[in-house]
Each structure stands twice: as structure tokens, then as C-alpha cells.
Amino acid sequence: MSGAAAARTICLNVNGEERSxxxxxxxxxxxxxxxxxxxxxxxxxxxxxxxxxxxxxxxxFAVRGCLMLAVQAEGRQVQxxxxxxxxxxxxxxxxAFLKHHALQCGYCTPGMLLSLAQFLHDVPDPTExxxxxxxxxxxxxxxxxxxxxxxxxxxxxxxxxxxxxx
Amino acid sequence: xxxxxxxxxAPTKLPEAVALLSASENARLLAGGQSLMAMLNMRxxxxxxxxxxxxxxxxxxxxxxxxxxxxxxxTRQRTLQRSPAIAAKLPVVAKALRHVGHFxxxxxxxxxxxxxxxxxxxxxxxxxxxxxxxxxxxGPAGQRSIPFExxxxxxxxxxxxxxxxLTAVRFTPWGGKVGTGFSEFSRRHGDFAVAGAIAxxxxxxxxxxxxxxxxxxxxxxxxxxxxxxxxxxxxRRVTADLIxxxxxLCVAHATLEDPFxxxxxxxxxxxxxxxxxLSEASAELDRQ
Ligand SMILES: Cc1cc2nc3c(=O)[nH]c(=O)nc-3n(C[C@@H](O)[C@H](O)[C@H](O)COP(=O)(O)OP(=O)(O)OC[C@H]3O[C@@H](n4cnc5c(N)ncnc54)[C@H](O)[C@@H]3O)c2cc1C
Ligand code: FES
Ligand code: FES
Numbered sequence: 196m197s198g199a200a201a202a203r204t205i206c207l208n209v210n211g212e213e214r215s216x217x218x219x220x221x222x223x224x225x226x227x228x229x230x231x232x233x234x235x236x237x238x239x240x241x242x243x244x245x246x247x248x249x250x251x252x253x254x255x256f257a258v259r260g261c262l263m264l265a266v267q268a269e270g271r272q273v274q275x276x277x278x279x280x281x282x283x284x285x286x287x288x289x290x291a292f293l294k295h296h297a298l299q300c301g302y303c304t305p306g307m308l309l310s311l312a313q314f315l316h317d318v319p320d321p322t323e324x325x326x327x328x329x330x331x332x333x334x335x336x337x338x339x340x341x342x343x344x345x346x347x348x349x350x351x352x353x354x355x356x357x358x359x360x361x
Numbered sequence: 362x363x364x365x366x367x368x369x370x371a372p373t374k375l376p377e378a379v380a381l382l383s384a385s386e387n388a389r390l391l392a393g394g395q396s397l398m399a400m401l402n403m404r405x406x407x408x409x410x411x412x413x414x415x416x417x418x419x420x421x422x423x424x425x426x427x428x429x430x431x432x433x434x435x436t437r438q439r440t441l442q443r444s445p446a447i448a449a450k451l452p453v454v455a456k457a458l459r460h461v462g463h464f465x466x467x468x469x470x471x472x473x474x475x476x477x478x479x480x481x482x483x484x485x486x487x488x489x490x491x492x493x494x495x496x497x498x499x500g501p502a503g504q505r506s507i508p509f510e511x512x513x514x515x516x517x518x519x520x521x522x523x524x525x526x527l528t529a530v531r532f533t534p535w536g537g538k539v540g541t542g543f544s545e546f547s548r549r550h551g552d553f554a555v556a557g558a559i560a561x562x563x564x565x566x567x568x569x570x571x572x573x574x575x576x577x578x579x580x581x582x583x584x585x586x587x588x589x590x591x592x593x594x595x596x597r598r599v600t601a602d603l604i605x606x607x608x609x610l611c612v613a614h615a616t617l618e619d620p621f622x623x624x625x626x627x628x629x630x631x632x633x634x635x636x637x638x639l640s641e642a643s644a645e646l647d648r649q
Contacts, residue, residue, distance in 0.1 A: 200368040220369035220411075223402070242362065243399040244466060256439075256468040262398035263469070266369060267415060310465060317464075331550040332463025 205265050209234065210278035224268050225249040225260030228275060236276040236305050240334070247333035250306035251275050257313040276305035279312065287357070288312060288350040297346035299337035307333050311347050319355055323348065364401035371413040375420065375499065375528065378412055383501045383524035385410040390526060392435060392474030395466045420473070420528060423447065430532045434473025438485075439464070441472060450534035453491060453559055456543035457484040463551045473527045479517045479583060481617055482553040484545070486513070487578035490586060491559040494532050500525035513583030535572065538649045539563045542641030544634040545579070554579045556627045558611070558634035560642040562594070566649055570594045575607070575639070577631045580615035580624075587611050587635070599643040608636040 199220075206215040209232060216231030223242075228234045228251070240246035242261045249260035252274035280286035288308050291297070298304045307330060314321070314329040321329070326347045327340070335343065372378045382388050389408035391397055392415075400406045414420060420435035423444050430450050432441065441447055442458040461467060461475070461484050475485040476496065489496070489509040496507045498521055507520060509530075514520050521527060545557025556579035563572040573594040578584040590607040597603055615628030622630070 200366050219366065221364040221366055221401075223364070223398070226363070242402040244395060247463075247465065250465060253468075257465045258469050259395075259398075259465060261402065262394045262466075264369070264394075264398075264413075266371070267394075267413065314464065328550055329464060332465050 205231070205269065207232075207265065207268050207273055208271070209273045210275060211272075218265055220264060220266050222265050223261050224251065224263040224265045224273075227265035228260065228273075231265070234275050234277055238302055238305055240302070245334070246303070247306040247310060248303055250309045250333070252309055252313060255313065255316070257310045274309070276309060279308055286312070287353045288315075288346070291346035291350035291353070292343070295342045295346040295349065297338060297342040303333055303335040303337075307335065307343060311350070315347070315351050315354055319351060319358070321348070321351060326351075362402055362404055364398075365404055365407050367408050368410045369413065370410065371416050373416045373418070375417055375526070378414060378417055378526060379499060379501060379524070381410070381412045382526065388412055388523075390414055390477075392477075393437070393466075393470035394474075395462065395470040396474065396478045396480075414526070425450075428533060430534060432472050432530045432532070434471060434476075434527045434529060436472050438462075438467035438470045438472065438475070442467065451488075451492060451532055453488050453541045453543055453561065454485075456541065457488050457559070460484055460543075460545055460547070460551075460554065460557075472530060476512070476530065477519055477521065477527055479513055479519055480553060481516065481582055481584070482555070482557075482579040483584075484543075484554070484557065484578065487557065487559055487576050487584035489530060490584045491561055491574050491576040492532050492534075493574075494530050496527055497529040497531060498525045498527050504528075506531070510586075516582040535561065535563050537563050537571070538565065538646060540642040540644070540646030540649070542638035542643075542645070544637040544641070546630050546634060555622055556580050556615070556630040556634055558631060558638040560635070560638040562599070562639075562642045562646055564646060566647055567598070569596050569598050575611075575635060577611055577614055577635065579617070580627045580631045581617050585614055587614055590635070599639070599646075604636055604639045604643075607639065608632045611635045 238248040240248035388410040391413045420433045422433040494509045542560040545554040547554045559576040561574040564570045573591045575587045590610045611632040612628035615624045
């Protein structure tokens with residue numbers, strides 16, 4: 196149990212690696228990732244929980260990085276967009292986003308991808324309506340959502356196929 | 362914006378949390394953070410101390426005991442939504458949760474946090490009122506139980522003292538044949554509702570209503586039971602005409618005015634929501 200308001204070392208497991216930096220307890224998880232650990236793939240929009248740009252996975256669950264303190268993530272598995280795929284080996288969702296033009300400026304994209312990663316894990320064979328409901332907490336000001344929905348359904352089919360093969 | 366400075370404590374036991382809370386004049390409990398963190402980021406609140414309940418494991422549970430169902434304050438909204446016991450005994454909880462924010466906010470947001478936040482449009486306080494739940498709180502003076510009807514005192518303010526912690530919510534599921542309905546209107550999926558209604562009806566298939574609960578939310582400082590409408594329902598068989606008659610009584614319950622809607626508008630939305638919640642509940646009852 197820690198009690199001070201002063202900065203201290205915060206040690207987190209991020210994308211499978213132990214990472215640490217110094218921060219005050221009031222620092223949000225998304226600011227710690229971006230400023231403390233220089234992982235700038237996670238974006239910040241509203242800081243009020245509304246836009247979803249700051250979404251990260253904690254123990255596999257999508258959460259708002261702006262509505263959690265960095266200290267609260269100690270001892271948990273944090274996953275950011277940096278670990279979803281690589282340029283050489285993109286995740287099925289990333290391939291589908293590319294194919295369907297599901298991004299323009301890219302501001303919402305990391306949050307969309309990680310939200311959809313948990314959603315497709317929970318609901319592997321969703322309807323279009325279920326996808327729309329799932330991304331209702333992620334705002335996109337560019338695409339009009341249609342292509343994101345198409346990409347999500349396409350990735351879902353691919354992920355189901357991959358699962359059957361295994 | 363960023364949160365103001367505060368000292369942070371993350372106790373693992375309830376008595377520790379009580380002691381930490383009462384030792385500061387200006388402390389705040391942190392549950393799921395889905396309301397409080399936004400208020401901190403916007404600097405609506407300036408606590409000197411944050412007491413984080415997320416590591417107090419004893420507050421995260423769903424327990425069935427002798428005809429009651431008890432939900433721990435730190436039970437995540439996601440956990441509740443997926444609990445078979447909740448779905449079987451308190452189906453309105455599951456119906457309402459689909460409308461509480463988004464799946465990402467339900468991954469963190471808790472049952473107790475939503476009750477204490479007491480937003481007038483929030484679904485979970487309305488569910489607690491609909492089922493006549495009892496809230497259990499502990500403070501330095503010990504434990505006490507508060508019927509949910511007496512829990513809200515004014516706009517977004519509960520009757521808890523500043524050094525009390527809500528620990529659990531106790532429900533007594535209705536016996537016999539029960540039908541439930543939930544309906545709300547919001548501008549976009551996941552937004553706070555303009556107004557909504559919850560109906561719980563008990564009786565015999567095709568026979569008269571034995572017990573009725575009709576709760577409106579988004580229409581006053583806190584959720585409200587439409588007692589006049591309930592009195593009309595009991596002893597009668599549900600027909601389309603009866604539903605029209607009781608829904609019309611709901612309009613006058615609305616007192617809340619804000620830039621999103623006048624009281625009159627909210628009252629009419631609530632009446633429409635009451636109509637669909639009652640239809641759903643009576644259809645469910647008839648199927649049994
Ligand atoms: C984008 C978005 C959309 C949302 N939409 C909805 C919606 O449609 N409907 C809805 O109802 N809510 C909605 N919410 C809010 C909901 O997600 C929160 O879960 C809820 O309001 C607060 O619960 P929490 O666990 O996050 O509590 P916190 O935010 O941690 O706490 C809320 C308040 O309660 C106090 N508190 C918490 N736990 C206790 C306790 N055990 N004892 C005493 N006091 C306590 C805190 O000190 C604080 O003042 C939304 C939130 C977001 C970010
Ligand atoms: S920055 Fe976190 S939800 Fe918008
Ligand atoms: S691609 Fe620009 S906000 Fe979504």
C-alpha cells in the first residue's frame with residue numbers, strides 16, 4: 196500500500212515486457228504509456244471516456260486508458276496497439292482495415308482495433324448490428340463507420356477460419 | 362485536462378479502506394473510475410486523497426443466500442451482465458446493463474459506483490429501486506442497511522456519510538410467475554438516456570396482476586416509482602387499454618428540466634417507454 200502524492204517508480208508489464216518510469220499517482224495510464232514509456236501508438240482524445248482513442252487491453256479486456264491511473268495497472272498485463280501486429284505480420288484486423296479502407300486520419304484506429312480484438316474474442320461470429328453496437332464507444336470523425344464494420348466482419352470470418360484450422 | 366494532485370492509497374482489506382477514508386477530511390473512493398476519473402480529468406473535483414477499492418477483493422462477489430441475492434459493490438458491470446444467477450433471478454439487471462455505457466466502460470465500471478454516482482438517467486439505480494433493493498454500507502461507526510428508496514437524497518447525492526463505503530446491495534427476487542420489461546430512449550447507443558422505464562409484473566397467466574413495480578428514470582432528480590400507475594395495475598388484467606391508461610399517468614411524474622429536454626418532453630418520453638416496458642413485461646408473463 197502506497198500513500199504519497201509524490202512521483203515514484205511505476206513498474207508495469209506492457210506487451211509482455213517489464214517497463215518502468217517515474218510518475219505521480221495522478222498520472223493516467225494513457226499519459227504514462229505515451230510520456231513515461233514513449234509508446235505513442237495509444238492516442239488521447241477527450242480524456243472523459245467518450246471517444247475511445249485511448250483504448251488498451253488490461254488482462255485482455257478493453258478499457259479507457261484515460262479513465263485509469265497508471266498505478267492501478269501494476270501487476271496486470273497491459274497490451275497496447277504496438278503489440279497487435281507488425282508491418283511484416285499484421286493482425287487479421289489490421290489486414291482487413293487496410294483492405295476495406297477502414298481508416299483515414301488514423302486517430303481512432305488503435306482504439307478501434309483493440310476494442311474489436313476483445314469483441315471478436317467474446318463474439319467470434321457477430322452480426323453487423325452487434326459490430327455497430329460494439330464500436331459505439333469508439334468515435335471516428337472520418338470514415339462514417341461503414342468500412343470499419345465491413346473490415347470487422349471480414350476479420351471475424353478470417354479469425355474463425357484460422358481457429359478451425361488449429 | 363489532467364487530474365489535480367492527490368495522495369493515493371490502494372488498500373486490500375475493507376477495514377483498512379474505512380480507516381483511510383475517515384482519516385482525511387477530503388477523500389474520495391475510486392471504484393471503476395468511469396465517472397470519477399472523468400471528473401478528476403476535468404477538475405470538477407479536487408480530493409486530497411484517493412482510496413482505491415479495486416484491490417479490495419472481498420467487495421467483488423455475487424452470492425445467493427436464503428431467498429436473497431447479494432451483489433458486492435465492486436462487482437464489475439461485465440460480470441453482472443454475464444452472471445447466470447442474475448439472469449435467472451433479476452432479469453432486469455441484465456436487460457438494463459446493455460444500455461449502461463459501452464462494453465469497454467462495463468469492463469471497469471462497478472455496480473456500487475453507479476449507485477453512488479446516482480446520475481438521474483442511470484439505469485442501475487433505477488433497477489435497484491424497481492426491485493426494492495437494500496444497500497449495505499460500513500463506516501467507522503459500523504454497518505447499516507438502507508432501503509434503496511431512501512438512498513438518494515437529492516440530485517446525484519446519496520444518503521451515505523462522507524466516511525461510509527457502500528459494500529453490497531441485497532435483492533429479494535420476486536416469487537411466482539414474473540414478467541419484466543426495460544425500455545429507454547437515448548440519442549445514440551450507450552449515451553445516457555433521456556428517459557426510461559422498468560416494469561416488473563407478477564400474476565397468473567391471463568389472470569389479474571398480483572404485484573406491480575413501475576420505475577421511471579431520467580425524469581426527476583433520482584429514479585422514481587410511479588405508485589399511482591402501480592395501484593391501477595394491481596388486480597386488473599393487462600390489456601392495451603390498461604397500458605394506455607397507466608402510461609398516461611407517467612407524464613406528470615417528470616420534473617427534471619435541462620438543456621436536453623423540458624420536463625414535459627421527458628414526461629412524454631417516459632410514458633412511451635412505460636408503455637413498451639409494460640407490454641414487454643405482460644407478454645413475458647403470458648408466455649409462462
Ligand atoms: C462513455 C461513457 C458512457 C457512459 N454511459 C452510461 C450510461 O449510459 N448509463 C450509466 O448509468 N452510466 C454510464 N456511464 C457511467 C458508468 O460507466 C459508471 O460505471 C458509473 O457511473 C460509475 O461507476 P464506477 O464504478 O466507474 O465508479 P467511479 O467513477 O469510480 O465512482 C463514482 C462515484 O461513486 C463513489 N463511489 C464509488 N464506489 C463507492 C462505494 N463502494 N461506496 C461509496 N462511494 C462510492 C466515488 O467516490 C465517486 O464519487 C458512462 C461512462 C462513460 C465513460
Ligand atoms: S481519450 Fe480516453 S476515451 Fe477519449
Ligand atoms: S480515421 Fe480519422 S477518426 Fe477515424
